[in-house]
Amino acid sequence: MSDVAYALSMEHISKSFGPVQALKDVTFSARRGTVHALCGENGAGKSTLMKVLSGVYKEDAGRILVDGVVQEFAAPGQAIEAGISMLYQELDLAEDMTVYENVFLGREIMSSIPFKTDVQAMIDRTRALCVHYNFAIDPEALIRDLTLGQCQIVELLKALMRSATIIVMDEPTSSLSEGEAENLFKVVRALRQRGLTIIYISHRMEEVMALSDDLSILRDGEVVHSDRTSQMSVDDVVRHMVGRELKDFYPARNVALGAVCFEADGLASDEGIHDVSFTVHKGEVVGMAGLVGAGRTETARAIFGVQPLTQGSIRFKGETLRIKRPEQAIGRGIALLTEDRKRTGICTNLPCSWNMTLPNYERLGMKRLLNLSRERSLCEALGKRVRVKWSEPDAPASSLSGGNQQKVLIARWLMADTEFIIFDEPTRGIDVGAKKEIYTIINELAAAGKAQLLISSELPELFGVCDRILVMRRGTLVGDFITKETTPEQVMHIAAVEA
Amino acid sequence: MNKFAKQLLPFCSLIFIFSLWTFLVPNEFLTVTNLTNVFSRSSVNLIMAAGMTFVIITAGIDLSVGTMMGMCGMTGALAMLRFSGAGTDQISGGGSIELTTAAMTGGVLVSVLTGAFVGGINGALITRLKLAPFIVTLGAMSIFRGSSLLMNNGKPFAVSDFTLLDTGRVAGVPVSVILLVLVLAVTGFVLKYTRFGRYTYAIGSNVDTAFHAGVNVNRVLVSIYALTGALVGLAAMITTSRASSAQPTAGLALELDIIAAVIIGGCSPGGGRGSMVGTIIGTLLIGFLRNGLTLCGISTNWQLVAIGLIIILAVTADQIATRRAA
Numbered sequence: 108m109s110d111v112a113y114a115l116s117m118e119h120i121s122k123s124f125g126p127v128q129a130l131k132d133v134t135f136s137a138r139r140g141t142v143h144a145l146c147g148e149n150g151a152g153k154s155t156l157m158k159v160l161s162g163v164y165k166e167d168a169g170r171i172l173v174d175g176v177v178q179e180f181a182a183p184g185q186a187i188e189a190g191i192s193m194l195y196q197e198l199d200l201a202e203d204m205t206v207y208e209n210v211f212l213g214r215e216i217m218s219s220i221p222f223k224t225d226v227q228a229m230i231d232r233t234r235a236l237c238v239h240y241n242f243a244i245d246p247e248a249l250i251r252d253l254t255l256g257q258c259q260i261v262e263l264l265k266a267l268m269r270s271a272t273i274i275v276m277d278e279p280t281s282s283l284s285e286g287e288a289e290n291l292f293k294v295v296r297a298l299r300q301r302g303l304t305i306i307y308i309s310h311r312m313e314e315v316m317a318l319s320d321d322l323s324i325l326r327d328g329e330v331v332h333s334d335r336t337s338q339m340s341v342d343d344v345v346r347h348m349v350g351r352e353l354k355d356f357y358p359a360r361n362v363a364l365g366a367v368c369f370e371a372d373g374l375a376s377d378e379g380i381h382d383v384s385f386t387v388h389k390g391e392v393v394g395m396a397g398l399v400g401a402g403r404t405e406t407a408r409a410i411f412g413v414q415p416l417t418q419g420s421i422r423f424k425g426e427t428l429r430i431k432r433p434e435q436a437i438g439r440g441i442a443l444l445t446e447d448r449k450r451t452g453i454c455t456n457l458p459c460s461w462n463m464t465l466p467n468y469e470r471l472g473m474k475r476l477l478n479l480s481r482e483r484s485l486c487e488a489l490g491k492r493v494r495v496k497w498s499e500p501d502a503p504a505s506s507l508s509g510g511n512q513q514k515v516l517i518a519r520w521l522m523a524d525t526e527f528i529i530f531d532e533p534t535r536g537i538d539v540g541a542k543k544e545i546y547t548i549i550n551e552l553a554a555a556g557k558a559q560l561l562i563s564s565e566l567p568e569l570f571g572v573c574d575r576i577l578v579m580r581r582g583t584l585v586g587d588f589i590t591k592e593t594t595p596e597q598v599m600h601i602a603a604v605e606a
Numbered sequence: 607m608n609k610f611a612k613q614l615l616p617f618c619s620l621i622f623i624f625s626l627w628t629f630l631v632p633n634e635f636l637t638v639t640n641l642t643n644v645f646s647r648s649s650v651n652l653i654m655a656a657g658m659t660f661v662i663i664t665a666g667i668d669l670s671v672g673t674m675m676g677m678c679g680m681t682g683a684l685a686m687l688r689f690s691g692a693g694t695d696q697i698s699g700g701g702s703i704e705l706t707t708a709a710m711t712g713g714v715l716v717s718v719l720t721g722a723f724v725g726g727i728n729g730a731l732i733t734r735l736k737l738a739p740f741i742v743t744l745g746a747m748s749i750f751r752g753s754s755l756l757m758n759n760g761k762p763f764a765v766s767d768f769t770l771l772d773t774g775r776v777a778g779v780p781v782s783v784i785l786l787v788l789v790l791a792v793t794g795f796v797l798k799y800t801r802f803g804r805y806t807y808a809i810g811s812n813v814d815t816a817f818h819a820g821v822n823v824n825r826v827l828v829s830i831y832a833l834t835g836a837l838v839g840l841a842a843m844i845t846t847s848r849a850s851s852a853q854p855t856a857g858l859a860l861e862l863d864i865i866a867a868v869i870i871g872g873c874s875p876g877g878g879r880g881s882m883v884g885t886i887i888g889t890l891l892i893g894f895l896r897n898g899l900t901l902c903g904i905s906t907n908w909q910l911v912a913i914g915l916i917i918i919l920a921v922t923a924d925q926i927a928t929r930r931a932a
Contacts, residue, residue: 413818437820451818454811456878465808466819468801477799519819 113175114139114304115160115191115273120169122155129155131328133169137273137321142295142305144319144336148348148566152328153308157275161193162186173273192266194276198258200250207233207246210264236267240297256287260294274298275306280314281400292318310398312341312603324348341604342596349566349595357571358543360550364574365389368558369441369527371410373419378405379582383419387527387558392549394573394590395562397602402582403562404446407529411436411443424526437466442520446531446562452516453504460486460500463519470523489518494544510541517548528552529560534568546572566595578602615923616871616887623891627898634901648893649786651863652886653841656793657834658868659885663797664810664830665877666739670728671838671864673750674721675857678842680754682717683763683852686710698758705767713768717846718839724750725835729828747861754854762851771847782844789837794882806830810877866913867892870920892916 115137122130130152137143147153158164160171162180171178173189180186200209207229216232218225233246242260250258259279266274276295280288295305295318309315315322316336323333324347332339332347367386374383380402387393395403408414410421412430421428423439430436433443445451454462463486468474471485486500495514497507504512513533520528530549534542549572552559563569569576570590578586578601586601627635634640654671661668687697689709696703724746731742757763774781797803805826808816817823846852871888873880892913899909 411818432820432822433818434820434822443818445818450812451814454808454815454878457807457811461804461807465804465816465821468804473801475800475802477801477804479799 112138114173115306116172116175117156117160118170118172120156120159120171121167122159122164123167129328130159130166133325133328133330135323135330135333137304137306139304140299140302141320142299142307142318144307144309144315144322145325146309146315146322146344146348147325148564151325151348153325154277155328156325157193157277157306157308160186160191160275187269187271190270190272192269192271192274194259194262194266194274194279198255198262200258200261202251203249205247205249206244206253206261206264209250209261210236210246210268212265214268232268233264236264240267240294240301242294254287256283256290259283259291263294263298271303273304273306275308277308278310278399279307280309280311281398288314310603312344312600313605315344316341326350341600345596345599345603349599357568358547358550360392360553362390362550362553364391365556368424369560370422371406371419372422374406374409374416374421375418376405376409376414376416378402378408378414380405380409381418382583383409383579385577385584385587387560389526389556389558390553391575392553392559392561392573394569394576395560395579396564396566396569396576396598397579399564401579401602403579404531405582406579407443407445407531407560407562410529411441413443437523437525438469440526442466442523442525442528444516444520444528444530444533446535448509448512448516453512455505456503458501459490459495459497459504459507459515462504462515463489463500463522466519467522485522486518489522490515493518493521493548510537513537514541514544517545521548521552525557527558527560529562531562532564533561534563534565542568566598569598570595616884616891616920619870620887620891620894623894623898627894627901631898631901635898640897640901644890644893644897646780646782647897648889649782650841650844651860651867651893652786652889653789653837653844654834654860654864655867655871655885655889656789656882657830657837658864659793659871659873659880659882660797660806660830661739661834662810662865662868662873662875663806663877663880664827665813665875666732666810666827666830667743667865667875668725668728668739668831668834669743669861669865670724670746670750671834672857672860672862673747673754674724674835674838675842675845675860676854677724677750677754677757678717678721678839679846679852679856680757680763680854681720682713682839682843683765683768683846684757685716686713686765686768687763689713697763698761702764702766705765710765710768710770713765714771714840714843717843718836721835721837721839721842722832723835725838726828726832728835729831732831733824733827751854754856757854760854762853764851765846766850768847768850771844772850774847782847785840785844789840790882790886793833793837797882802826802829807878810879812878862913863892866917866920869917869924872924874924875921 113136117133117135120130120133133156145153155164159166162183162185165181171180178189201212210233211229215224216228230246237244244257244260250261279291283291298305307319319336322336322339322344324331324344326348365388368389369387372384375381383406397403409416412432412435415431421430423441428439460482464471464482483500490497490500493514495511495518497511504515507515533545549559561573573590576588576590576593576598577584578598580602588598658668658671686705686709687703689712690703690705692703728742728746731737732739771782776784797806805816805821808821809823809826813823845856867888868885869875870891871884873884895912896909899912
């Protein structure tokens with residue numbers, strides 16, 4: 108072991124994507140044998156920084172030192188060579204193979220007989236590693252039979268077998284049960300005790316505070332604070348993460364609320380949500396905050412009939428609804444702009460106009476036969492209203508940028524003219540100009556007396572646009588605030604910290 | 607531009623094949639008898655390809671159409687014989703039985719309904735049990751052939767009175783041609799100018815999106831497989847009428863020609879793309895290709911090789927075009 112105190116130093120790292128500067132002069136150092144937490148809101152630059160570290164992106168400026176030695180990572184393989192391993196949220200294991208086969212995949216130990224692997228040696232080496240780190244896992248178990256938490260340990264074993272010294276964990280507990288998370292914390296502590304350096308990315312404050320030795324906070328591509336964890340309180344961390352002025356980026360709105368339009372009472376589904384109750388008035392924009400996996404999208408899916416309710420009821424315009432399919436939700440006047448545009452939003456190879464009218468034929472009086480000229484003029488008018496940039500309405504959706512595709516989908520639901528609209532992360536991955544236009548549309552809809560639910564992971568957006576903010580954590584509602592009477596710090600606190 | 611090019615390639619290929627045969631075997635190829643022959647043989651394929659176009663646009667596949675045609679023909683012919691009062695011994699004996707007009711009409715209906723019914727079952731298995739269309743129709747393919755062979759112990763049903771769909775004419779136009787034009791006009795219209803057509807494209811382009819946009823995906827898919835089955839039933843009757851009998855082995859390897867025609871016509875096996883005009887061009891292309899090869903004295907064995915190569919070429923061209931566009 109060298110005498111340098113830092114296992115890893117990233118110095119003055121900058122990285123831009125076109126005009127967007129994702130990282131600005133970031134300096135980040137992790138002491139050997141410690142857990143260093145990396146915090147920040149979505150889009151703060153954590154993933155970009157880690158991708159620079161793993162060699163996926165090449166930094167524009169700055170340098171990386173591992174054990175005091177400058178390293179150049181042009182490809183992910185080189186970072187692994189240098190002892191840096193990433194543990195991603197999505198695991199990459201061969202399901203029908205055993206633990207030891209996965210650990211040695213592509214680097215099998217060969218026996219003296221040609222083409223034959225030395226199975227016993229691989230099992231023994233895997234078992235020895237498990238014993239050394241105190242992992243309770245059977246080297247001969249099939250991956251398919253393991254829990255998610257155990258699979259993460261297999262990924263760790265893979266990293267350790269390649270003699271990793273620095274391990275990056277990206278939201279490792281986001282899909283684990285509480286018991287499994289506890290187990291993972293033990294594993295992290297065991298790794299630290301044996302001299303490994305852990306970079307730990309998480310939104311969950313209590314985890315970060317309990318587990319980490321040092322803590323760095325990124326915001327807008329810069330390190331805004333870095334210190335020993337013991338020197339900081341949860342409030343400090345949250346303040347640094349959020350600390351952003353709400354500029355006049357969000358257009359003002361002055362709409363008097365109408366009667367109750369939508370009422371969810373005790374919703375539960377098999378996707379892990381329970382006891383979700385809230386109301387939305389006409390003309391109101393209600394926000395929904397929460398961490399990834401808190402159950403926001405699942406709530407939207409339950410309301411829209413994608414995943415059936417197991418409990419609870421929905422009252423809409425004074426009527427109790429039983430919705431089993433999106434078809435029925437749309438028929439009753441509920442729209443959902445889904446979170447995943449590519450997977451559930453757009454038909455990429457079809458014309459924009461077809462994408463717009465897809466759920467609306469009945470409403471447009473085209474229940475059986477289409478009226479192509481009317482379709483065209485309607486799409487042209489709506490395209491103008493949401494300011495989508497296309498060569499013509501019949502251009503394939505694939506010829507448009509992400510932001511413009513999103514506008515086509517917003518136009519789809521404007522055309523549906525529903526009384527209640529759920530927007531799930533409507534501005535994710537689109538540029539600032541398009542974002543502002545979407546906020547303007549939300550305001551226009553509110554002025555027209557529509558009820559709206561806005562699911563977003565960007566707190567400034569929720570505070571800039573919503574009348575009220577709901578907070579979800581672990582599948583249920585844990586907060587319901589009037590926007591004017593709360594602060595981003597309070598919302599982040601309740602979303603990220605166990606009561 | 608790209609859309610235009612997609613139609614252009616099959617069309618130019620058709621012109622090319624046509625010119626090639628005109629040049630190579632002008633005396634045999636360019637005769638009224640021969641060209642009529644090609645069109646009439648293609649008509650059966652075209653009727654079936656019209657249904658297959660819907661299936662392939664939804665990113666599905668129906669491998670069972672060939673054997674389904676055999677089974678529908680047998681079922682329809684059996685119904686004709688039964689409706690005409692023939693007994694079991696008479697039917698299995700294979701002797702000539704006089705058919706009534708009502709019995710023949712009934713037989714055609716039975717054939718079409720049988721196709722719609724078994725097609726609907728294919729669709730129901732695909733949607734309800736979430737099985738891959740490839741697997742379901744591969745299984746169905748075997749079941750249908752087995753069933754048609756079981757019906758009369760591998761022997762055909764003779765229906766020599768059933769000439770309506772062979773030589774029958776209305777105002778001088780063959781009835782089969784009238785049916786063909788009707789089928790193409792209706793299916794082409796549905797695909798382009800109705801909500802059902804749009805749903806077909808949307809399902810093929812992105813089934814999750816279609817579901818989230820309120821499309822009743824299961825109902826549309828079952829309808830499409832049932833429609834394909836009904837068209838197979840109709841095609842089976844034309845074949846039966848031409849042969850004066852229903853053969854249990856009718857439609858042998860026909861699914862190859864049908865699927866090839868639809869794909870050559872520009873339907874993407876990945877779904878969401880294709881048109882009825884393309885399918886017509888693709889079917890004629892295969893028809894002329896086979897005809898010319900036969901006229902040149904090339905064996906059917908080599909014809910199979912040629913058609914296989916052309917399918918691979920067509921899909922490659924499609925892939926390249928898609929990659930360019932992306």
